[in-house]
Amino acid sequence: MRALTVLADSVHQTLKRAQRRWLSADFEEMRLREHWLEPDPGAPFGERTFSVAPPVEAIETVVVFKADEIGDAVYALPALRQLREHYAKAHITLVSSPIARPVYERAGLVDEIVTYKPNGWRAHVPFRHGLRRALGKRTFDLAVYLRTYRATFREFRGIDAGALLHPLDPRMRSSSVLRAPVSLWVDRRAHMAIQLLEVVGCVTGRRADWSDVVFPQFAWTEEDRAALREVFGSEDGRSYVVLHPFAKDETRRYPADYWQALLDLLDAEFDVTWVSVGGSEDGALPQRQNLVQAQGRLSLGQTGYLLSRASAFIGNLSGPAHWSAALGVPTVTLMSGHSLPNEWAPLGTTLALRADVPCAPCHRRTCPVYGLACLTSLTPERVAPEISAFLQSRLPAR
8 A cells, every 4th residue: 555655656746846847947937027026226217016906895705715724724814814804895705625614614704615625637527517516606706716736726717706816826827917926936935824825915915924924713612612521521621732643644644652752751841631632543542641532532623622722732743733833822843854844834832843854845745765764863852852841831840
């Protein structure tokens, strides 16, 4: 099974490299254009720039396409907040993946959520266009592609809308003039939350910076608040730390005995209860006296509420890590070489620990050559002192 995964991952990476070479001239022109359009203060002529975005009063219906994972949903919230403020009187419909829908429901930034699971290759067959069926025979004034990757762009382009807004990218071709220059293709990539703010900035007219990364207050349901009773049997307000040691890809996943050794070291410093969260497909961790295993027992909304009440969070780079940081919880993330920290590290009171390996970022699901050096280098003995120092003022000492 792993051999097939490695083969599929290798083919995917080869196709990505071929695409980059094929479009290298287009990307280089985009980089140059950024400098060509810079105003020259010494030029002997005046210059004014006019926005091409439609006037606010002309937009009554907006659809936002964001069918992604939990972490992507968390970083879409600041951009959705700006859209909500800019089009305060418009009806905003969000296209969300089923797994991320609870995040958006508790954020309360849109008027309607349509659940949609991307069809992959079937999206290229017109009569099987699932997105068109999900939205019905509706026409929107504005459709926003709130993604920076083109995997589902052809599906988005089939939305019946008066104007399309999407990133300026050689891989995303349409007749729309609303194409946002996103820092994805410049020399230094910005954080995903900033990239998505740059997309909506094409219509809001705001230049994105860190002050715009504001997460909403989440509205928890009574079912969500039952999480503490489900985990502990009561709501006694004890101090606990949430763990999320699971990941789908081997390039982000540490073995169970790694976490056992790490908790042994941290237990010598802190007197807390550990609570592990995950899906029903995630395996069990080795049993410990102060470890409560909640894998598969909580809904996503309940997991979010459990995170919001935690003293801290420790885990892999994953959806729970991003949501934990957005909730203001001190968050420790063990980052592999899969992703760039300045693009994907959780935002808030956070500590990202990673090994400086030359193959990072790889964006691969498997590691066929380097033996997962980015993971094996971060031994429990190396990271435990860093985690202890970060959490020292936030957890009860033993």
